[in-house]
Amino acid sequence: MTTPLPDSPTAPVLGEGPRGIRLTSGWALLSGCVTAALGAVGLAIGLNVIFGASRHLRIGWLLPLVGVRFDLDPLGGVFVAATGAVSIAVGIYAVGYAQREHWARFPLIMLPLFVAAMLLVPAAGSVTTFLLAWELMAAASLVLVLSEHHRDAVRSAGVFYAVMTQLGFAAILIALVMLSAAGGGDAFGTIAAHVDSIPSGTRTAVFLLTLMGFGSKAGLLPLHAWLPRAHPEAPSPVSALMSAAMVNMGIYGIIRIDLQLLGPGPHWWGLALMVFGAVSAVFGVLQASVATDLKRLLAYSTTENMGLVTLALGAATILSSYGAPEVAAIAMTAALLHLLSHAAFKTLGFLAAGSVLAATGLRDLDKLGGLARRMPGTTVMFGIAALGASGLPLGAGFVSEWLLLQSLIHSPHQDNTLLALTMPLSVGAVALTTGLGIAAMVKAFGVGFLARPRSAAAEAAREAPASMLTGMTLAAVACTVFAVAPVLLAPALRQVLAVLPTVGGDVAGPALGTFLRLPGVAGSMSPSLIALALVVAVLLALGLARWGGRHRPAAAMAPLWACGADKLSSRMQYTATSFAEPLQRVFDNVLRPDTDVEVTHFAESQYLVEKVTYRTMLADPVEQRLYTPVVRAVTIWAQWVRRAHPGSVHLYLAYGAMGLLIVLLVAR
Amino acid sequence: MSWIGKIGRVGRIVEPAQDAPEATSKPPTGVTGSLQLRHVDAGSCNGCELEITGAFSPVYDAERFGARLVASPRHADGLLATGVVTHNMRQPLLNTLHSVPEPRVVIAVGDCACNGGAFAQGYGVVGSIGDVVPVDVEVLGCPPTPQQIIQALRTVTGR
Numbered sequence: 171m172t173t174p175l176p177d178s179p180t181a182p183v184l185g186e187g188p189r190g191i192r193l194t195s196g197w198a199l200l201s202g203c204v205t206a207a208l209g210a211v212g213l214a215i216g217l218n219v220i221f222g223a224s225r226h227l228r229i230g231w232l233l234p235l236v237g238v239r240f241d242l243d244p245l246g247g248v249f250v251a252a253t254g255a256v257s258i259a260v261g262i263y264a265v266g267y268a269q270r271e272h273w274a275r276f277p278l279i280m281l282p283l284f285v286a287a288m289l290l291v292p293a294a295g296s297v298t299t300f301l302l303a304w305e306l307m308a309a310a311s312l313v314l315v316l317s318e319h320h321r322d323a324v325r326s327a328g329v330f331y332a333v334m335t336q337l338g339f340a341a342i343l344i345a346l347v348m349l350s351a352a353g354g355g356d357a358f359g360t361i362a363a364h365v366d367s368i369p370s371g372t373r374t375a376v377f378l379l380t381l382m383g384f385g386s387k388a389g390l391l392p393l394h395a396w397l398p399r400a401h402p403e404a405p406s407p408v409s410a411l412m413s414a415a416m417v418n419m420g421i422y423g424i425i426r427i428d429l430q431l432l433g434p435g436p437h438w439w440g441l442a443l444m445v446f447g448a449v450s451a452v453f454g455v456l457q458a459s460v461a462t463d464l465k466r467l468l469a470y471s472t473t474e475n476m477g478l479v480t481l482a483l484g485a486a487t488i489l490s491s492y493g494a495p496e497v498a499a500i501a502m503t504a505a506l507l508h509l510l511s512h513a514a515f516k517t518l519g520f521l522a523a524g525s526v527l528a529a530t531g532l533r534d535l536d537k538l539g540g541l542a543r544r545m546p547g548t549t550v551m552f553g554i555a556a557l558g559a560s561g562l563p564l565g566a567g568f569v570s571e572w573l574l575l576q577s578l579i580h581s582p583h584q585d586n587t588l589l590a591l592t593m594p595l596s597v598g599a600v601a602l603t604t605g606l607g608i609a610a611m612v613k614a615f616g617v618g619f620l621a622r623p624r625s626a627a628a629e630a631a632r633e634a635p636a637s638m639l640t641g642m643t644l645a646a647v648a649c650t651v652f653a654v655a656p657v658l659l660a661p662a663l664r665q666v667l668a669v670l671p672t673v674g675g676d677v678a679g680p681a682l683g684t685f686l687r688l689p690g691v692a693g694s695m696s697p698s699l700i701a702l703a704l705v706v707a708v709l710l711a712l713g714l715a716r717w718g719g720r721h722r723p724a725a726a727m728a729p730l731w732a733c734g735a736d737k738l739s740s741r742m743q744y745t746a747t748s749f750a751e752p753l754q755r756v757f758d759n760v761l762r763p764d765t766d767v768e769v770t771h772f773a774e775s776q777y778l779v780e781k782v783t784y785r786t787m788l789a790d791p792v793e794q795r796l797y798t799p800v801v802r803a804v805t806i807w808a809q810w811v812r813r814a815h816p817g818s819v820h821l822y823l824a825y826g827a828m829g830l831l832i833v834l835l836v837a838r
Numbered sequence: 839m840s841w842i843g844k845i846g847r848v849g850r851i852v853e854p855a856q857d858a859p860e861a862t863s864k865p866p867t868g869v870t871g872s873l874q875l876r877h878v879d880a881g882s883c884n885g886c887e888l889e890i891t892g893a894f895s896p897v898y899d900a901e902r903f904g905a906r907l908v909a910s911p912r913h914a915d916g917l918l919a920t921g922v923v924t925h926n927m928r929q930p931l932l933n934t935l936h937s938v939p940e941p942r943v944v945i946a947v948g949d950c951a952c953n954g955g956a957f958a959q960g961y962g963v964v965g966s967i968g969d970v971v972p973v974d975v976e977v978l979g980c981p982p983t984p985q986q987i988i989q990a991l992r993t994v995t996g997r
Contacts, residue, residue, distance in 0.1 A: 728937065729933070729936060729937070731910065731911060731912055731937045734878075734930030734931075734933050734934050735930065736933065
């Protein structure tokens with residue numbers, strides 16, 4: 171093929187001439203349409219499987235020895251449908267985004283491939299197929315993360331992501347190979363049939379390894395470090411796909427392998443999930459609330475939300491193992507619903523952040539602002555996403571977080587110390603997470619979009635093109651459905667819950683009607699009526715204010731009050747850093763900020779200040795404490811191993827001969 | 839709980855109210871007993887500021903007659919201006935006045951504010967408050983006593 175290398179120095183030439191632009195547009199249109207079409211197919215197949223019969227497909231010739239096997243049940247179906255729905259919005263958005271950002275051809279080809287790989291993961295019916303699809307997904311996403319590889323930050327993020335995702339893959343590979351060896355087969359169905367014969371030591375090892383592998387994909391602590399690096403540096407449609415669809419696959423793996431195939435496990439499995447989930451949620455939201463990079467903030471918010479989902483999964487497991495299936499069903503519903511609503515609002519969040527990035531070239535909140543007048547459509551979209559992420563009424567995350575809190579509060583723990591301890595602590599963790607999440611989202615929306623522009627780039631921002639707005643609108647509609655009408659999702663969720671572990675067929679899950687009713691637990695709520703009441707109250711207040719002010723004289727224009735000075739400048743505004751400063755101070759021990767204030771005096775008098783320099787650095791403390799020593803140790807070890815590579819061909823031939831000799835001796 | 843005992847020991851220290859003066863101007867908001875003021879130091883020696891502090895202290899307690907000092911001209915019914923107007927403070931004084939919603943009053947406190955006082959004709963001085971903005975009430979004195987300031991405020995609050 172004579173295609174130029176992606177984003178190589180020659181690539182921008184393509185976008186210069188009118189013919190080049192037309193060419194890029196054509197490719198962008200094709201790539202976006204194929205992505206959206208794949209998404210639509212995924213959504214259709216997913217819904218079909220959820221409501222109809224399970225699908226099975228076996229292609230014997232595709233892989234040697236075992237072949238490829240796809241088995242779709244409602245659990246896989248819901249993940250396929252969610253991935254498909256995200257891909258439709260992202261595909262339509264990508265048409266405009268790729269044209270505006272002059273994407274090279276290679277990432278445009280990889281985008282639909284990435285979606286296809288993600289759609290295959292939940293459909294896989296055997297260990298080999300699963301691993302194949304998983305690795306395809308990881309490789310495709312890595313290529314997409316690197317699509318702007320001429321920047322240093324992107325290359326560093328790419329290396330980080332590649333190492334972590336491959337380590338995660340290695341953990342999953344070892345775990346699944348152990349599982350299929352002990353379970354007597356490659357297909358998940360065979361393993362499920364022989365699960366009782368698997369020794370408990372193998373089970374524990376498989377659980378721990380898969381928790382590590384899937385946890386790193388889902389962005390759980392302490393294996394989250396790739397997320398806040400790769401998501402900001404990847405192009406925004408790719409960030410949206412990764413953050414809204416790919417991290418879900420980590421959760422899918424935990425549900426499918428650990429809870430469904432291996433489960434029910436011992437009590438500590440659920441406890442481990444809860445601890446990892448709660449720590450991830452609190453840590454993620456803390457980092458999000460002090461982040462000043464818009465996409466980094468959203469990436470940390472992904473860690474937070476995946477933490478909440480894992481916490482809910484753990485709660486469901488532990489509750490069901492202690493004989494409270496009704497409450498466990500509520501927790502499971504919360505996990506599933508939060509996963510889906512997170513997919514909706516995080517897609518929208520990253521797409522809106524992408525349209526800000528495309529319009530201004532900025533991700534730094536301290537330099538944004540004033541976008542509400544310049545990009546009204548994008549502002550409304552980001553507002554919907556931020557509302558969803560804050561877990562407030564009218565937001566997409568509200569119903570699921572309410573369900574999660576209900577399940578934690580109503581857990582029966584009369585004479586069970588473990589439940590009596592974990593559940594109230596979890597309630598605290600969820601409450602703290604939600605509260606800080608609101609602060610993070612208020613910061614992202616208020617500082618990023620309102621007030622005046624803080625830089626020339628933000629001042630010159632233009633609204634996104636129609637295709638980007640269309641993609642965002644689709645995601646916004648999904649957010650609204652999650653927020654006010656979860657009743658529309660109730661039939662699909664009921665089908666999925668019936669096959670889910672810990673819930674089973676005979677336990678009634680919570681009824682997601684106009685009123686959410688929780689069987690066996692005193693508690694009900696109606697998101698639609700809350701939304702209606704809010705809208706009515708706002709309209710009523712507006713009407714009353716207008717009626718009360720009908721005799722008032724016409725409003726007079728007055729200059730802004732600038733404390734007597736002539737005018738306000740945008741530098742006097744609240745910034746994201748100053749907004750987060752109190753939080754940074756309160757959580758000083760966890761965040762470990764590195765701040766430095768430097769005051770320069772005039773030479774004439776030390777009472778007069780010439781300038782004040784404030785510098786603050788917020789590095790991820792987990793990364794510093796955990797990753798830096800590991801990386802240093804690996805580097806030392808690699809340096810030591812390098813001594814065996816002096817570059818002599820004779821020595822290398824001797825190594826080969828010795829290796830062969832050892833193999834022959836061992837396998838004698 | 840020593841502070842409760844202290845309240846008892848100290849007792850009421852407020853000066854008895856003098857007779858209400860004749861109201862010279864109507865309260866700007868049309869409500870008697872409510873006058874929110876933003877204080878502007880246009881170039882004062884801070885003598886008047888000390889007396890204003892005294893006027894609003896527990897001893898003279900101007901607030902019992904309805905006058906209050908507020909933090910923003912947006913909350914105010916008028917200005918309480920002190921000092922001669924210096925070149926540097928001319929524009930801020932105008933900006934502050936324009937930020938007070940109408941109808942509003944301007945009360946000039948002290949000799950400098952009313953006629954330039956000791957600093958009249960100074961090289962850095964524009965003039966008295968009245969040379970820059972229209973003044974409704976003048977309080978003479980260098981500095982005026984808290985009682986004088988309060989009596990002037992009462993002519994506006996109507997109490």
